[in-house]
Amino acid sequence: MLQSKHILIGITGGIAAYKICSLIRDFKKSGADVKVICSPNALNFVTKLTLQNLSQNEVYEGEFTPQNWKPEHISLSDWADIMLIAPATANTIGKIAQGIADNLLTSVACAFPKKMIIAPAMNVNMWQNESVQANIAKLVARGIECLPPEEGFLACGYSGKGRLCSLEKIYNAVDEALNYSEKLKGQKVVITAGGTIEDIDPVRYISNYSSGKMGLALAKSAQNMGADVVLITTKDFEAPFKIVKVKSAIDMQNAIKKNMKMPIILLWLLRLQIIG
Ligand SMILES: Cc1cc2nc3c(=O)[nH]c(=O)nc-3n(C[C@H](O)[C@H](O)[C@H](O)COP(=O)(O)O)c2cc1C
Structure with a gap:
């Protein structure tokens, strides 16, 4: 999926820097070409030798030792299809x-006109x-995509929101950004997801085990193909497209009617097909 894509990873001085080694491996396994820039403090957390071996490229850190005539903050920016900064420290984010460009990583970020994703990680109070x-x-x-940190036990001994989000999330965000197409541009796609809840009385209800994950994945793919997506769901999803939260089958039907003009029988057939 990432064959021949150029991924530029900026690593900053956070304790989660070591996790990026696995991510580099995953990108390489998918066929991507990976280059790494380290902030001056990043190399306190992970070694250049490791990053160099995993990325199979030289690791960039200094601005004033370029390998060719073109300054690296420009040549790296030109080379990359996407820039990912992970972990992103509070300092580098600031x-x-x-618009401060006082090291190679921040200079490249300043000169980078394409898709950029940051994955912050820090102490909960920070x-x-x-x-x-x-x-x-x-x-x-x-327009920079931020993958927020997650709740959990933090290396500083605190517990709370601050932990680097999962490597799977970062990988998927990069994959989606690089494989964006416009096949469904101008089309509206309405998708339903998740088992509805039918009250029997104020205490009991009938539902099913549908997690809604399939619908969410379809909605993300449709958006990645340029569609205008509406996800009608019984689940608490967060996504960068319109989500309509419903509870019962009737709520869902009304939301579908509101969001599109199509014979309702056809919609239910489609829904059954998706769940099946
Ligand atoms: C052991 C240790 C762990 C740190 N972890 C983080 C962190 O996870 N997130 C963060 O924003 N700063 C963290 N810091 C502070 C940053 O290293 C510091 O702000 C530094 O100036 C960041 O520089 P950089 O953004 O250029 O890499 C840590 C510092 C130390 C000593």
Whole structure:
């Protein structure tokens, strides 16, 4: 899926830096060409030798020792199809948000006009810091995709939101961004997902085991093909397209009617086919 794609990974000085070694391997296994830039502090957490071996490329760190005539913050930016910064420290996030370019990684980020994804990881109090949140909002408003940290036990001994999101999430976000097509551009796709809940009385209900994950995956794929997606679901999903939360089959039917013009019988047949 990632054959011949050029992935530029920026690693910053956070404890989660070691996890990126596995991610580099996953990208390489999928056929991608990976180059790594380290912030000056990143190499306190992971070695250049490891990153070099896993990426099968030289690791970039200094701005003033270029290998060719073209400054690396420009040549790396030209080379990459996508830039991923993971883990992204509060410090580097702040610099990118303010347009500060004081090392190779932040200079490339400043000169990078294509798709950029950041995966922040930090102590829970750092993550909740007002300035950090304002910086994240600035980056998101600029079109940079942020994969928020997750809840869990943190290396600093705290527990809470701050842990690097799963490598699977990062991999999928990069994969989706690189395999974006416009096959469904201009089309509206309405998808239903998740088992409906039918009340028997105020305490009991009838439902089924449908997790809605298949519908969510279809919705993401449709969006990745350029469709305008509406996901009508009984589950609490978060996604970058319109989600209509419903409970019962009647709620779902009404939401479908509202969101598209198609004979309802055909929709139910499609739904049965998807669940089956
Ligand atoms: C052991 C240790 C772990 C750290 N972990 C993180 C972290 O997970 N997230 C973060 O934002 N900063 C972390 N820091 C602080 C950053 O390393 C520090 O802000 C540094 O200036 C970041 O530089 P960089 O953004 O250029 O890599 C840590 C520092 C130390 C000493």
